[in-house]
Amino acid sequence: MRLRVTVTVFLCLAGMAHAAHAQFKAAPRARLTPSQLAIVINDDDPNSVAVGAYYRKVRDIPHANVVHVNIPNRPQRLDAAQFAVLKKDIDRQLGAGIEAVLMIWTAPYAVECNAITSAFTLGFDAAQCLRSCAPGRPSKYFNSAATQPYTQDGMRLSMLLPTESVPQAKAVIDRGVAAGFRVLPATAYFMVTSDAARNARARFYPPPARLASRKIATRVVKADVLEGADDIIIYQTGMRHVGKLDTLGFRPGALADHLTSLGGDLLGQSQMSSLRWLEAGATASYGTVSEPCNHWQKFPHPAILLKHYVGGASAIEAYWKSVAWPAQGLFIGEPLATPYRR
Template sequence: MSFGIRRRFVASAACALAAAAGQTLASGSGENIIIIADPLNAESMYVANYYRAARNVPAENVLYFSPGADDYQAFVAWNLKALETLIAERGIQNQADYIVLMPGSPFYIDAPGLVSDGCSPVRRFSISGAYSTAFVADEVLGGVSSNFNNRYARNTFTMVRFDSETTYFAGSPSSDPNAQRYYIGAMLGYTGERGNTLQEILDNVDRSVAADFTRPAGTFYFCETSDQTRSAPRHNTFNNVIAQIESQGGAGSHEFRQMPRNEDDVLCVLTGAAVLDIPGANMTILPGAYADHLTSYGAMFDNQNQTKISDWIREGATASVGAVEEPCNYAGKFTHARSMVYYHQGASMGESIFRALNFTPFQGLLYGDPMCRLFDYPVTVTVQDPPTDPASGGVEISPTGQTDKPGNFVFDYEVVVDNRRMDADFALPLEVDTTQLEDGWHDLRVFGYDTSTIRSLGVWQGELIINNHGRSAELASVSGTSGDLSTTFVFDARSVAGGTGAPVEIRLVQHDRVLAAASGCEATLEVAGVQLGAGDSDIHAEALFADGMRVRSAPIRVSVDYTEGTPGGSVPDVFQSTVWVGDATEAFVSVPYLFDDASDALTFEIIDAPAQAAIVAGPDGPYRLLRPDGQASGFDVMTYRVTASSGQSAVGRVVLVYDRHPLDIDANGSFDLEDLYAIHAAPADANLDGVVDNADVRFLEATLRCGEARDVSSR
């Protein structure tokens, strides 16, 4: 069996396991966050690493591509397809609920003529709204009204947990043909004009994470103003909402002014005004708070008029929502006051806002951290006798859990490996079938869920080392593990095959992204700090085998300062790497390179397109989205070049494998002695660099040393 195909089987098997367990699991932790970062934007990369560490987001959930597009049609054709492809390739469909965009993203997508509105034309979608509507994009392209219902919302005080795999109708999970799926999209921060500074965004992340589960005493302030255009869409709901919050043990206040003043307990400000002097109110906005002011240009950062939602973040709020263009003031377009009821019940910030938004969020930008769980109760999960030695076959996991939430207990559990669901049930022990996974190091996590409607969860984290085939990988730092953006980090990477066929490639990987690669089983590989991004990153060695299995080493933590340093002035370097495509209808392909100057603008040019796959029109960064032909077979090659102000790179190569690796001559799923004999007998391009030369002989010799450990000439 090809492991290029087996990785996708795991995701399908996981869906069957969840169905057998009879449950739909809640969102609400770092495992549910998808981070999208622009790999050519140093600020975006820094915040991505920072947020990933703060929220303990699994490596598989970090995606690298430019989040924006020229218009919504291009966004659907490329960005949403790239998102879908990467989530499927990594097998994390069960966990992906929140799409969080880093600074460096545009705050809107041009979308004229798609949404009708008799009051004010809709020409823009917020970037968060564009990702939220991923599953209804076809309907949007066909034309909808601005009051297109959000089917997760319902005008009730009962919270329903959010899950992107669930279809909702009238606010409840449903199999109705009109039910819809969604993501919760959010923009963590914007550092362009009238946005927030980088430090303000990082500070907000720190405040938000620290606020989780604190359930502070404080007051939700609902402010009715004399500005009827901005206040009237929701101020008639304030009294009922306050009564509900008070019935839950909280405190609310119906204010008849623009903002609370001289108050030190602000958990929320919902007001209606175009211009506010927020610092002048002399109020203390508590960590984890929400605030907005329902105005026309609150998130229209390219318009100097009116107060921006970034001002709320600057003053201490965790999240806000604002319009990216002039909206008609239909109440359904804006955050309903009942969102704070859900928030006070323990739902996440993002769930609370989305549950209370009656219309699809075309123009509203959700800004800040959507994952803050200010009023939730923590769940503690422990695992008895977790696996410590290399495992094979079936591994049993026996968790226990507890919660402080009154009247609730931890009822069921889930085990994920590399954030892919392996088992989920209330009957214990859980089991991981390691034969469905690759050899080597894996991230092991166990979730415990309580019995509340919020489905609060806790996470235990460890590691799982698998040895079913005798394959392993090792990584050692040569140059040290700290530096700045211009530092070149050097690693020795190697793999042991264990008699099951030699590796065909060894590479460096960050968050499931190939950074550098070499043919064979061992190499010294380099990557620059700017490519990793500032902050902390976990780097692995990864060995690729001819059956598609990817075997990883334990990670090495690398820390990069957000300083430019002194670039070396060299031209970019490129690599030859392999992508196992299998029978996928689309493949996301990274093109690895080495370059150390964060201030230089790079261009990435495809020299030779693959013969059996089309390149989907889209961004031209260090990646491409490919669509293989229906009859693609064997292997294919795509070549590329990277250009900087210092000059051009050599030509890099990406080998695309559809059903059999080119070194697997006898098609037995392994690169072994029989293949080596065949290549040695008839000189061939053994290292797949496009040339038959002495380098192929050296490749064969190196393969023998760390693969089968025998000499071809002895036969």
């Protein structure tokens, strides 16, 4: 499967086979729409309330799709019992036709060793917490062709929109909206760093190529940092901390993540938080909330992420489809960003 995906992406991007290129641009796919997205607001968090109101307005989310909960004290982690109560409260407020959920707050972002997004979408996985480095429970949405994950597979995708700063959260939203207006020339950068343990995904990097119809190129860069690039649509690397972010320019809708143990521990101090990507200009990101070890299956697969995003999927769909074992992985950002929609 991995070889087939990599070859397909190479053929599509490099234009080496007309038939493969035509298949890549096959019949239009449905994509997640605002009417299929519910937003969850923590009424005990003023930032959540402010950002939720802004998101509902600019994305034209139906009033019926707005869910209100009360989570006092903004704990970083919930235990399984606390999460069960929260999920039941959310589920009872969801109407028909909801395929995905956006939680609008920074914390809580974990349920014991699980990420709150995976616990919501797949159910809390207590077994993973017994051995956090063990293989994870497979996601049937991995590299799936499904266009309605809840209707087809019983999975409501979920993402977290952090609200530590209201202006920054609004900027993330604005970038997601801007991504849908026109296709800009952009590059997907894949870094091969000196950190061998965190280079687990390098063997899946798409080869350097260009797809003119999408105005996108792929580059594999052998360096610890990317500096001065101003056309980023995807940036994937493996480091505890990623430098030179202040020198970079991200296209609206850009996805960026780093393979490290605790990127999803948003308010932790031991490693770079995935929040730094959003602050630097990315529109969505991903990180694990507990020690995953460097199983590539617990992180976004580069070729699969690229294939689905360039193929017209939204940020939430492309990211979820790219992770094989997502129990410990937190998906953050603006879910409806779709720079390559048909």
